Amino acid sequence: MNVNKELKRYIEQNIFSQYKLNDKGHQIEHVKYVISRCYKLMLTLTCYMQ
Numbered sequence: 001m002n003v004n005k006e007l008k009r010y011i012e013q014n015i016f017s018q019y020k021l022n023d024k025g026h027q028i029e030h031v032k033y034v035i036s037r038c039y040k041l042m043l044t045l046t047c048y049m050q
């Protein structure tokens with residue numbers, strides 16, 4: 001997947017760090033898991049839309 005490198009760096013440095021403040025169930029590992037699942041779902045749906 002092509003992600004703008006500046007955008008990726010910004011998210012990793014400014015957004016992900018905010019998740020350290022959350023409870024254990026919603027910290028960065030959970031966020032990365034959700035992002036991964038969303039990406040896989042998007043790929044699946046894209047296949048059906050073509």
